[in-house]
Amino acid sequence: MNKTVNQKAWFLILPVLLLVAFSAVIPLMTVVNYAFQDTFGNNKFFWAGLDWFRDMLESERMWDALGRQIAFSSIILAIEIPLGVFVALNMPKRGFWASLCLVLMSLPLLIPWNVVGTIWQIFGRVDIGLLGYTLDALGIDYNYTQGFYAAWATIIVMDVWHWTSLVALLAYAGLQSIPDAYYQAAKIDQASRWKVFRFIELPKMMGVLMIAILLRFMDSFMIYTEPFVVTGGGPGNSTTLLSIDLVKMALGQFDLGPAAAFSIMYYLVILLISYVFYTVMTNLDKREDS
């Protein structure tokens, strides 16, 4: 059989090419463009080489923001993943209450980021917010605009409130796919509740949990709107996460060159971590299979 040679078929990918060009490639290249050039205005640019990258790598400010970012992502993952699994384990398996739980849990996921930020910004205020006022009335020194710990606690609790549902729903889906026979066999084998979790539920949930971890990691590593609305990065720089710092640099100070170099490194870090994570996970699976 001879295959028909028809090079015209290449034209069919043109629409996609155009779309990707405008949605991703061209904007990214503008950033690349800024990252390697400098300007003194009048739209005149000259070559700066790797200077901006060198600057950024030596910048204490960037490292501090990265440190805060890693701390933030680690803390929320450490809370949301176990909490989500715990919630999923305790949800009703079927019937009216199961449906009700699912609806209630999806609600936070449907609220826009800036609204979530606003909700917590008001909720935590000492003068009019229920949370802030109550804590203050109880004699606890809570003020997220002034206290380092109060600010961190607020943005962490806010993220946990917003996103634990996602982990719980994914874990719940994983649990629902386990046939009853596994639980019956475990009873016959006289396995304890912990062993049922460790050897049946957790392995069967592993796939969806990986997705949950990856999603939550990427999302939290790029988070901007919610903490910005609540704390604006303060007090001082204590909640200035990577993207908040980036926006300050690019739009606040109009340092386009350093900000562009920063963006590219930021992008590469996310890509790298996600890739490593994905590879490790798929390899773990393979090793167990062989």
Place this chain on the structure above:
Amino acid sequence: MAKITLDNLAHSYLPNPTKEDDFALKELNHDWVDGEAYALLGSSGCGKSTLLNIISGLLHPSQGRILFNDRDVTHAPTTQRNIAQVFQFPVVYDTMTVRDNLAFPMRNRGADAQYIKDRVQQIAAMIGMEAMLDKKARGLTADAKQKISLGRGMVREDVNALLFDEPLTVIDPHMKWELRTQLKSLHHEFGHTMIYVTHDQTEALTFADKVVVMYDGRVVQMGTPQELFETPQHTFVGYFIGSPGMNVLDAHVSGSTAVIAGHEIALGKGYGTPSGKVEVGVRPEFASLATGDTGLPVTIKRVEDVGRHKIVRADFHGSEINVIAAEGASISPDMNRIVFDPAGINIYNDSWRVAPEGV
């Protein structure tokens, strides 16, 4: 090891059962004798698995009691009953090795490490998986996984009973024979009470000392394979056991004669005059072809040679009668009658066997 007593046991999956049809398992009184091997035989949906799950405690009965050695365990959870059960489809712990899978039930009971090691080796030899002990269970084939499930069922020596719920469904035929033989030898060696659920009569008859036949949520007969063959207590037993099953024909019976579609046959024994729906049941093994004018007039439709014997399918007024003839027997087209050996005739009244008078 224990004697298991079912006392007035019944189960319904409905919350408020009222009529008898609501019950998946109808009221049942039965002793499972300590150390016997039973097969629970019946078609799909007759309540076999329900009964098994009630014994193991996975299901709590709507009424009645279960006793292990006269101790009431009706409300005891599965873990306290110390029972082994193997399910129809393989259940393995994916992330564990084969060895850990087999050791799991013993570890949960806190057995001694050396004992576990020896016992796992022994069971692995029995199911033919010694070479695979250190492999993860998740990559294995379905029948290897089922062998692990069986192994996990057999690994504890102190269980009260071993329950098998159609465990060989996914195993290939060659291995089926081998595993069934292993189960039998295991039974001889340790004398566990074993209950083996199946819908395959060959499996049931080769495995068990006693076969319990269930039909529509009810135990219709319990007996040795020979009793089930010779005196089926219910037309279902006659039909379900045997290949082909028993011939069942509508009849009028008075005393020691039966009239089937206008033809009179002698029964050899007296049965009185049963009313209601009366049927005559004769196994194909007790029917033979003849010429002349005694017996039931038939036309031969088909002869099937199955190797050890021939099965003759004959038509009698629109219903089929099967006859088993010896492999060497010659069957001529002018054989137009079927005669029954009186020793093999059973009379049924509303599907239940009527005992002959004076026996």
